[in-house]
Amino acid sequence: MQLHLSSWPEVQAYLERSKAILIPIGSTEQHGPNGLLGTDALCPEIIASRAGDESGILVAPTFNVGQAQHHMAFAGTITLRPSTMIAAMLDWTQSLTRHGFERIYWLNGHGGNINTINAAFSEMYHGITFSGFGDRSGSNHPPLRCTLRNWWELPGVGELCRQLFPVGEGHHATPSEVSVTYFGYPQAQKSVAMTPKIAPVGPIFDAEDYRRRFPDGRIGSDPSLASVEAGAKIVGAAVKAVISEFNQFAAAA
Numbered sequence: 001m002q003l004h005l006s007s008w009p010e011v012q013a014y015l016e017r018s019k020a021i022l023i024p025i026g027s028t029e030q031h032g033p034n035g036l037l038g039t040d041a042l043c044p045e046i047i048a049s050r051a052g053d054e055s056g057i058l059v060a061p062t063f064n065v066g067q068a069q070h071h072m073a074f075a076g077t078i079t080l081r082p083s084t085m086i087a088a089m090l091d092w093t094q095s096l097t098r099h100g101f102e103r104i105y106w107l108n109g110h111g112g113n114i115n116t117i118n119a120a121f122s123e124m125y126h127g128i129t130f131s132g133f134g135d136r137s138g139s140n141h142p143p144l145r146c147t148l149r150n151w152w153e154l155p156g157v158g159e160l161c162r163q164l165f166p167v168g169e170g171h172h173a174t175p176s177e178v179s180v181t182y183f184g185y186p187q188a189q190k191s192v193a194m195t196p197k198i199a200p201v202g203p204i205f206d207a208e209d210y211r212r213r214f215p216d217g218r219i220g221s222d223p224s225l226a227s228v229e230a231g232a233k234i235v236g237a238a239v240k241a242v243i244s245e246f247n248q249f250a251a252a253a
């Protein structure tokens with residue numbers, strides 16, 4: 001069930017049976033020469049929308065711009081300041097809690113978002129404890145609970161990615177994530193020869209330094225290995241894991 005394809009009476013009826021919602025969260029940033037700029041937002045969105053269709057989990061619109069400052073030397077990247085992202089996450093959450101949602105499962109697609117997402121959770125919890133949160137101040141409603149899950153760390157998924165790509169998985173613009181997007185959007189596949197075949201690895205200091213060290217945007221990966229078939233397998237495993245984990249989160253005392 002997708003929030004943006006539902007009517008308000010449908011969402012109201014959903015709230016009668018569940019107070020939990022899933023929000024895909026990602027980034028709009030360069031993903032190497034054959035990866036889509038939307039990769040980190042599309043991966044959690046593709047997994048979540050299928051999980052929502054299969055299981056009836058309510059899936060919110062994707063929070064699709066995040067922490068991408070270090071990718072800003074590449075065309076098309078869009079980034080938020082951490083304070084802006086935290087403020088926007090608070091506004092989304094406050095809107096949802098106003099309607100009665102109490103559990104928010106954030107399915108993340110971008111490692112660079114993790115610190116900021118956790119900082120946003122701290123702000124939310126701080127708000128509940130010290131100054132009221134939304135219209136819950138002083139009420140005896142159970143407090144809001146948020147959880148963060150990186151899709152590539154879902155049970156069984158990392159192992160499957162390593163099996164599919166024992167060589168060339170790397171750290172950024174990985175064949176696994178590119179495969180997931182090619183499965184979701186086969187028409188957007190790009191055939192690009194990689195030079196070198198596997199990208200170098202190393203530290204990053206800022207956007208210009210990133211581009212100097214990793215001129216085509218990849219780190220340690222060979223995303224020319226990406227395929228629709230591999231993406232189908234990864235998405236299948238991730239959908240199963242998300243449904244099971246979300247339902248446990250929704251039901252936990």
Ligand code: NI
Pocket residue numbers: 031039040109110172173174177
């Ligand atoms: Ni990525």
